[in-house]
Amino acid sequence: MALTITCPICGKRNGYEFRYGGEEKGPRPDEKDLTPESWCDYVHMNKCVAGVQQEWWFHRDGCGSWFTIFRDTTTNLEKETPEAKE
């Protein structure tokens, strides 16, 4: 399965150098007013979009940076913006 990820520091590299870090879910919820529901939502829940999603990656076998990219989950191709389609 072909996958390349563009690291902000190292540029376009083989996807196996990276570790997937989950869907972008916004900032960690504030501990004040935290409910089991909102915490569960942040920790476990995914949208599982079949299309373009914003997601985190970690350059494990590289510079070690964490960053987000947009990727089309139906093709494994990176996208410039969430609106960008084929």
Added chain:
Amino acid sequence: MFFKSKPMWGKKTKLKSSYDVVLIGGGLHSLATAYYLAKEHGITDVAIIEKNYIGFGGAGPNTAIVRANQRTQYNVPLYKEALDLWPVLTKELDYNLMFNNCGNLNLMHSEAAMNAARMNIATAQFHGVESHLIDAKEAKELVPALNISDDITFPIHGAMYHPPGGVVRHDAVVWGLAKGASKMGVEIHQQTEATGIATKNGKVTAVMTDRGVINTKQVLISAGGYSAALINGFLGIKLPISVLTIQAMVTQPLKPILDHVVSSGAYHCYANQTLKGEIATGAHMDQWPNYTTLTTAYYIKHQAQALSEFLPALRGVRFMRIWGGLADMTPDMAPIMDGNEQIEGFFMDCGWGYFGFKSCSAVGRHMAGFMATNTCPDILKPFALKRYQEHKLMGETAALVSYTPDN
């Protein structure tokens, strides 16, 4: 199949504008649910709508292995029932499902793994499932091709032997259940894509499709790997699911060499010989969510390395085909079955990961009971979505699996 006017399981029918029950997804879980709705509850005004063709998703690409040697007291009875149902269904459906209970051998590669197996076996035996701990010599007697020497990466200490497991012909289950369900009046509509679910006052009222609106009070989404995207897209319900591609492959056909399903956690590999003689093997997944079913040379290499260590007779044998399918993984490796909770009349049966095939018969039966009576059967209660909020995750794996940072 599409060139003939008559599908092999029954007559083609016109899509009506209303049904008592609509099942989204034409896989084994939907087919089994429809079959039992009609058979055990007399509900026959049922439509299965499938975007592609029945058995397109997980029913086709899976490697046909069935077993009931899971880890928790919630899962084991469900899989045991499924295992017990194969011979029953073969008779009921009058369709040869080719159930071959050749037995499963889970290899253990350390004393710690042997201890973990002891616990699994105790759970199995408590629930009346036959499972034994055997040592390396006994494993070698069962599978003479096994390499039990010390000079491999993960020497074999013993195995968990589960005689009632084996393989079932997966396509036959699809056709058999489709035939059985449609004989009782269930309608199967292929090439029909669900595009939304309409609700009013917190109740399901209709399913939108690319062929028109279907009015219904009950809808089940059991669309395998596509379930999570559909449920979120239609109803905005998020699920603790990550959809990954899982790959499998077969070698060229060989003379009989392997008459058990052999699997190893340490090698990340399972293998069994199909009735055609091919060695079917697989296990690994690429660790990022996607909806492609693309395959990689990386896994062919991995599979070849693993097999040539613990089944050295396979060295030099060629792989013939490789394919991929989708697995909707949950953090506790247990499925999500729920209904009437988020929206009245909405049911879901998803998060099966790579266990959907093994469980389809029993789950279809209980989901049918759930939908017919609007009461969740006790056996399905622990699988509700709420467990994640209540932090009652199942211990199906020893440690929480996260398909995010720590894996």
